[in-house]
Amino acid sequence: MSENKIPDIVIGRLPLYLRSLQRMQQENRIITSSQELGERLGISAAQIRKDLSLFGEFGKQGTGYNIPYLIEKIQQILHVDRVWDVVVVGAGDIGSGLARYQGFSNRGFRVAMIFDRDPLKIGAKIGNFIIQDSHNLSETIRKAGIKIAMIAVPSSEAQTVANQLIKGGVRAILNYAPISISVPPHIQIQYIDPSIHLQRMTYYLE
Amino acid sequence: MSENKIPDIVIGRLPLYLRSLQRMQQENRIITSSQELGERLGISAAQIRKDLSLFGEFGKQGTGYNIPYLIEKIQQILHVDRVWDVVVVGAGDIGSGLARYQGFSNRGFRVAMIFDRDPLKIGAKIGNFIIQDSHNLSETIRKAGIKIAMIAVPSSEAQTVANQLIKGGVRAILNYAPISISVPPHIQIQYIDPSIHLQRMTYYLE
DNA sequence: ATTAATATGTTAAAATCTAAACATAAGAAG
DNA sequence: CTTCTTATGTTTAGATTTTAACATATTAAT
Numbered sequence: 344m345s346e347n348k349i350p351d352i353v354i355g356r357l358p359l360y361l362r363s364l365q366r367m368q369q370e371n372r373i374i375t376s377s378q379e380l381g382e383r384l385g386i387s388a389a390q391i392r393k394d395l396s397l398f399g400e401f402g403k404q405g406t407g408y409n410i411p412y413l414i415e416k417i418q419q420i421l422h423v424d425r426v427w428d429v430v431v432v433g434a435g436d437i438g439s440g441l442a443r444y445q446g447f448s449n450r451g452f453r454v455a456m457i458f459d460r461d462p463l464k465i466g467a468k469i470g471n472f473i474i475q476d477s478h479n480l481s482e483t484i485r486k487a488g489i490k491i492a493m494i495a496v497p498s499s500e501a502q503t504v505a506n507q508l509i510k511g512g513v514r515a516i517l518n519y520a521p522i523s524i525s526v527p528p529h530i531q532i533q534y535i536d537p538s539i540h541l542q543r544m545t546y547y548l549e
Numbered sequence: 550m551s552e553n554k555i556p557d558i559v560i561g562r563l564p565l566y567l568r569s570l571q572r573m574q575q576e577n578r579i580i581t582s583s584q585e586l587g588e589r590l591g592i593s594a595a596q597i598r599k600d601l602s603l604f605g606e607f608g609k610q611g612t613g614y615n616i617p618y619l620i621e622k623i624q625q626i627l628h629v630d631r632v633w634d635v636v637v638v639g640a641g642d643i644g645s646g647l648a649r650y651q652g653f654s655n656r657g658f659r660v661a662m663i664f665d666r667d668p669l670k671i672g673a674k675i676g677n678f679i680i681q682d683s684h685n686l687s688e689t690i691r692k693a694g695i696k697i698a699m700i701a702v703p704s705s706e707a708q709t710v711a712n713q714l715i716k717g718g719v720r721a722i723l724n725y726a727p728i729s730i731s732v733p734p735h736i737q738i739q740y741i742d743p744s745i746h747l748q749r750m751t752y753y754l755e
Numbered sequence: 756a757t758t759a760a761t762a763t764g765t766t767a768a769a770a771t772c773t774a775a776a777c778a779t780a781a782g783a784a785g
Numbered sequence: 786c787t788t789c790t791t792a793t794g795t796t797t798a799g800a801t802t803t804t805a806a807c808a809t810a811t812t813a814a815t
Contacts, residue, residue, distance in 0.1 A: 352772075358748035363729060366704075376792065383729050388792090389774055396794055404793040405781035422751040429747070436649055440642040441743070446727055450744035451751065490754060491747060498572075515750035517743060521652055523569060523589050531750035535741055537647070537723060538656035541635070541697060542564035544721035544737035545628040545657065548696060558802075582762065594762090595804060602764055610763040611811035 353394045354421075359384055360391065361417045365449065368410050376407040423451025430484050430513070432504050433495035434459035434467075434474045437519050441493055442469045455489060460500075477504070481511035491515045498522040505532075559600045560627075565590055566597065567623045571655065574616050582613040629657025636690050636719070638710050639701035640665035640673075640680045643725050647699055648675045661695060666706075683710070687717035697721045704728040711738075 363383050367375055377388040377395075395401055401416050402408040418424040429452050431438045442457045457469060458477040465476045475483065484492070492513045496504050501520035508516060515531040518524055521539075526532050569589050573581055583594040583601075590597075601607055607622050608614040624630040635658050637644045648663045663675060664683040671682045681689065690698070698714045700707055700722060707726035714722060721737040724730055727745075732738050 350771075354752045355749050357752070358745040359729075361748065362727060362742070362745065366728060378792080383731075385729075387774065389776095390772095392792090392794065393773080400794065402793050403781065404779065405783095405791050407792060420752065421748045422755055423748055427747075427751060436646040440646045443642055444743075446742075447744060450727075450748065452744060452747055491750070493743070514754050515747070517746050517750075521568060521656075522572060523565075523591075525589075531753050533746040533750060535743065535746065536568070536652075537650075537699070537741065538653060538658060539564040539568065540723050540739040540741065541633075541658055541721070542567065542627045542629055542656065543561050544697070544723075544739060545633060546560045546563070546626065547737050548720050549628055556801075584762080593804070595806095596802090598762090598764065599803080606764065608763050609811065610809065611761050611813095613762065 349397055353397060356386065356390075356394055357417055357421055359386075360394075361414065361421065361423075364410055364414045364417070368414060372410055374407045375410055375413075377402075380408075418451070421451070425451065426453050427451055427491050428453055428455035428487065428489050429491045429493060430455060430487075430489050430508075431457040431493050431495060432459075432477060432480065432508070433497075433500075433519075434461070434464050434469060435495060438493075438495035439469050441495060442472050452491070455487065456483070458483075477507070480504070480507045484508070484511040484513060489513060492517070494518045494520055494524075496520060555603055559603060562592065562596075562600055563623055563627055565592075566600075567620065567627065567629075570616055570620045570623070574620060578616055580613045581616055581619075583608075586614075624657070627657075631657065632659050633657055633697050634659055634661035634693065634695050635697045635699060636661060636693075636695050636714075637663040637699050637701060638665075638683060638686065638714070639703075639706075639725075640667070640670050640675060641701060644699075644701035645675050647701060648678050658697070661693065662689070664689075683713070686710070686713045690714065690717040690719060695719060697723075699723045699725065700730075701725045 363380055377391040381388040381391050398420055401413050431441050431454055434457055438457060442454050447453060456475060457472045458475045458480055459465060460477040464474045467474050490513055492508045494501055494504050494516060498520045501518060501522050502524050505516055505524045505526060509530055517533050519535050521536040569586055583597040587594040587597050604626055607619050637647050637660055640663055644663060648660050653659060662681060663678045664681045664686050665671060666683040670680050673680050696719055698719045700710055702710050704726045707724060707728050708730055711722060711730045711732060715736055723739050725741050727742040730738060
């Protein structure tokens with residue numbers, strides 16, 4: 344219950360809880376239980392209760408959890424009880440897709456700008472965004488106060504872009520380039536690489 | 550070293566090792582060490598040695614690991630010493646992006662077909678692929694012997710598509726729809742949802 | 756040839772994480 | 786009002802995972 348130090352592995356599960364709860368809310372559900380949530384997610388009910396208990400007492404014994412209330416609490420914990428502006432770097436297929444992606448609404452994020460360094464792309468529009476010159480990346484995002492970025496450039500450019508982002512004040516990076524990037528310890532970094540996921544599954548095939 | 554039972558968490562790290570090793574190979578490196586690999590990945594050297602030792606003795610004491618040899622060994626372990634045909638379901642931004650994605654080559658995968666159910670899209674081309682009618686999904690992939698699929702349809706369709714895929718013989722699913730899917734225990738499933746990754750990072754911001 | 760340095764593979768210890776058990780509170784039923 | 790059922794939050798035990806330590810093998814240097 345106290346503000347000790349929460350294991351990162353627990354933090355990693357909270358967004359999953361949140362997503363399932365929001366889905367239930369869309370189904371007009373009011374109450375759920377650790378058991379139901381666990382079945383939806385393939386996680387034990389005990390695990391879910393234990394995780395949540397690290398942050399407070401959000402349920403009611405004999406009844407379960409009030410869905411809207413628990414959503415609110417998890418959003419507060421994860422700091423997504425607000426909308427974060429996010430920058431996209433790279434206007435290829437992945438970057439363009441991210442700029443157009445409708446899935447960030449209600450999740451706490453909004454794409455605010457997109458950059459590329461290709462003169463043929465700069466100035467063009469993707470959805471409502473005009474592709475900006477990544478030469479001005481650091482300055483522009485600093486002025487805009489942007490703290491979160493998604494990298495969708497070729498692997499060879501990813502480290503350079505990350506450095507520019509950090510220089511511009513970014514604190515969290517989601518990297519779609521299939522390469523490990525080196526960042527200072529106070530910078531959050533996460534990776535999305537479909538091949539990594541696929542390879543993890545092929546081990547179990549055949 | 551023996552064929553006991555390898556923890557899944559170890560399997561999850563092998564693709565990361567492989568990716569870094571392949572990167573080193575592109576840099577024309579021949580030898581590396583658990584320490585160097587660990588530094589690139591932010592994993593302890595002991596961890597890497599321990600993981601690899603579960604499968605065999607791939608290094609040489611006093612010297613390190615031969616990069617091409619270790620790549621070959623990990624590829625064999627993960628069953629990516631071959632090319633797997635993969636099907637994409639959903640020809641929206643994400644699905645189209647996956648069909649055009651150049652990043653699967655040398656990673657063990659190749660997009661083989663793409664499906665959608667929208668009559669306006671069926672028959673159209675994405676890269677070299679003609680979008681096929683997902684009405685025939687199960688039959689077509691069964692005939693083609695496809696075992697791996699990526700789902701890129703709206704959340705509301707994801708479970709239905711997954712069921713069709715499993716009916717068609719698919720054994721591993723990478724789901725881009727931001728929703729938990731229920732599958733039998735012998736089916737592998739992994740998720741890609743950028744909001745999940747972003748929310749995991751915002752916890753540490755502010 | 757001997758010594759020193761290096762880096763693996765393995766063993767043992769420490770730390771972390773998960774699962775199970777249970778006491779308690781809330782609500783429903785009789 | 787009492788009893789029964791349900792489901793939480795917490796405690797305890799068990800399992801897993803990570804880290805550290807070390808013996809051994811290889812290479813390089815003197």
